[in-house]
Amino acid sequence: MLTYLFAAFIIIVIALVIVLTYYLYYTRTINRQLKNRQTLDRKLLSPASVGIMMIIATLFAVSVATMVIYYSGQNYQYIDDQYEEQYHFQVYSPAEMDKGYLRQFSIESNEGYEKHEEIIDDVKFTYFTSQDSYDTYHPSFIVYAEYIGEKNVLTYSYDGYYLTEEYENIAVKIGSDAYVEDYICILGNTPTSSIFLLSVYYCDPEEISDKYNDPEYVGKGEVARGILEVRVN
């Protein structure tokens, strides 16, 4: 949300600067014309016209930014396109879990699901696997992830893989740099027995971390990484 507001603010500021700069240029040109009285090769647009054009351009840019930010965490990579409708998961914030049909799910218990808990590297996973057969209306699994360490974490990233029993890739989705809240909740659905491999990374930007000795993460402030394997039957 803050990223979106910041992007929208920058776009609006740029638009205002453009309009103001053009207004100053237009004023200078028209006063110079008053002295020279020579017709310009091309007529100038009025500042009002430029202002209207910038409003339209700003609205368009903000719309594009909204869609980019919204869809940036939504990209699945499917090994086979036939799985596109069947294997998917969605990540929700506490506020989103408090709305509509999601309100029925709870970190304490969920009817028809078996509860499990695991703590992996300062990340607590409370997850539920369905006891019923697959249907499109009920998630196959529900995972709550919370950071329980003592660092000042600011953002989190995740990736989720659907794997076959033989650990072959079916689909993957990655999301990054969202602001940490009390927990995140992942609801996922899979039509076959498979493994959902979830990794959640918590970051403190102030911290220079080389904890995992992984060149990709060194220096990026990652302070906790929880990797959970959920077997769905």
Place this chain on the structure above:
Amino acid sequence: MKFKLVVSSKNYDPIKEELISKGFEIDEDADFVITEKDNFADYLVGKRGAELYRLPVSEITCVESFGHDVIAHTAKGDYNINERLRYLESVLNPRDFIRISNSVIVSLSGIEKIKPTMSAKFILTLVDGRIVDVTRTYYYTFRDTLGV
């Protein structure tokens, strides 16, 4: 019968002599006007009190209409003009004078500064400090005259 002559300087004296020889009088305050085609006025006749003055157009910064009165503003002061703005618009050289609203004609050389607004208007500051607006009706004409 009295006539006012609005003709070029070159033709003024010959025409005046001809009219006088025919028994007509030449009076700047006359109700009847003889004009020369394609000729623009070099001066306007202004009145201050009971006195009539010949005002060179080069000294006029703007002409304003207030109700029944038409006032020519110059560096030396303000003068009442007997003609309507519509008539003045036709006798003043359009290269030098432009109508900017229903009640004002300005001299282009009398404009000190132009300030555009975000609506279709200009705010003009004249050399004598007076501020006048180019209204929306005359906005595009003004822009075309300036060539912007």
